Amino acid sequence: GAVVSQHPSRVICKSGTSVKIECRSLDFQATTMFWYRQFPKKSLMLMATSNEGSKATYEQGVEKDKFLINHASLTLSTLTVTSAHPEDSSFYICSARDMADKNIQYFGAGTRLSVL
Amino acid sequence: AQSVSQHNHHVILSEAASLELGCNYSYGGTVNLFWYVQYPGQHLQLLLKYFSGDPLVKGIKGFEAEFIKSKFSFNLRKPSVQWSDTAEYFCAVNKGGGADGLTFGKGTHLIIQP
Numbered sequence: 165g166a167v168v169s170q171h172p173s174r175v176i177c178k179s180g181t182s183v184k185i186e187c188r189s190l191d192f193q194a195t196t197m198f199w200y201r202q203f204p205k206k207s208l209m210l211m212a213t214s215n216e217g218s219k220a221t222y223e224q225g226v227e228k229d230k231f232l233i234n235h236a237s238l239t240l241s242t243l244t245v246t247s248a249h250p251e252d253s254s255f256y257i258c259s260a261r262d263m264a265d266k267n268i269q270y271f272g273a274g275t276r277l278s279v280l
Numbered sequence: 281a282q283s284v285s286q287h288n289h290h291v292i293l294s295e296a297a298s299l300e301l302g303c304n305y306s307y308g309g310t311v312n313l314f315w316y317v318q319y320p321g322q323h324l325q326l327l328l329k330y331f332s333g334d335p336l337v338k339g340i341k342g343f344e345a346e347f348i349k350s351k352f353s354f355n356l357r358k359p360s361v362q363w364s365d366t367a368e369y370f371c372a373v374n375k376g377g378g379a380d381g382l383t384f385g386k387g388t389h390l391i392i393q394p
Contacts (some may be wrong), residue, residue, distance in 0.1 A: 168323075198381040207370065210290055210381035223381075257324070259382075267378035268314050271324035 166192045168260050170272030171278065177248055178280055184210075184242045185275045193238040194260035199231070214241040215240040238263075248279045252277030282307035286371050286385035293361055301346075301356040301388050303371030310376030313354040315345055318368040318387075327369075330354065331378075341365070357362050366392045 167190040177183050185198055195216045201207040212233055213221040220233035231250075232244040241260075245252050255276050259269040287302040305311060315327040328339025335347040345356045354371060368389050372382040 196379065200381070200384075207384040207386040208382075210383070213381055259324075261379075267374075268326065268329070269382060270326075271316075273323040 166268075166270040167260055168258065168270045168272040170258055171277055172275060173273060174276045174278075176278045176280065179249050180247055183245045183248055183277060184224075185245075185256055185258070187241045187243070187260065187272050187276075189239045189260040189262075192260070192262050192264065192270075194241075195238060196261040196262055197235060197241040198227070198259045198261070199233065199243050200240075200257045200259070202257060202274070208257060216241075216244075245277065248277070250279045253277055253279045281310070282373055282375070282383050284371050284373055284383050284385035286369075286388050288388045289386065290389045290391070292391045294392065295363055297308075297360045299356070299365075300370075301369055301390070303354045303356065303385060304352050305354065305371075305373045305383075306352060307373065307375070307379040311373050312376060312378055313345075314372040314382065315339065315343070315349060315354075315356050316370045316372060318370065320367070324370065325370070327356070328366050362393050363392045363394050366390060 169188045171186045197214040199211045202208045211226045213233040214233045216235045222228045235241040257274040258272045283306045314332040316324045317327050328370045330337045330347045338344045368387050369384040371389045374380045
């Protein structure tokens with residue numbers, strides 16, 4: 165099956181610093197990738213839709229200046245958490261939509277962000 | 281906006297028992313429906329999906345689900361569970377065009393006792 169690689173798997177940073185998370189589709193091309201956030205004991209919440217070559221679309225309540233998304237190629241999207249604060253600590257998961265099978269999203273393993 | 285409700289947050293079964301996990305969604309238009317599974321320490325994997333056609337869909341590992349449009353439901357079933365089915369199960373939906381991100385239910389933590 166299709167593989168999505170997410171890096172890093174875990175990151176610990178100081179408050180005020182920025183953190184970049186990468187999401188790569190390894191064996192397929194994805195014009196669309198999605199970023200989700202998962203709080204403890206809660207479901208995944210869609211944060212934004214990342215479109216190759218254009219601006220990301222953010223869900224209501226998600227700060228676009230806090231969570232910068234770049235989708236520069238058909239296999240890579242990045243999420244940068246800028247000026248991170250402890251309340252940004254969470255599990256971030258990306259998915260990629262397979263262009264050959266447009267209704268299927270394949271998920272990365274997630275990134276555990278801890279902001280001290 | 282659509283929403284997804286999973287009724288069972290924790291389910292404990294013995295091996296060989298039958299399984300049914302409930303999932304209801306709210307959205308008036310055409311939808312795509314999914315069940316994902318997350319084994320401990322692993323990423324989300326697609327179990328099965330419904331886009332159109334036969335409302336009874338079969339997935340991997342012996343799982344199946346039935347789409348009942350009149351009930352806005354997409355329940356997951358397996359006739360005989362195994363210890364290796366211990367995992368978190370998520371029901372998800374997106375609009376019929378398929379271009380949108382997924383709306384997930386809160387998940388069901390399934391524990392199978394040997």
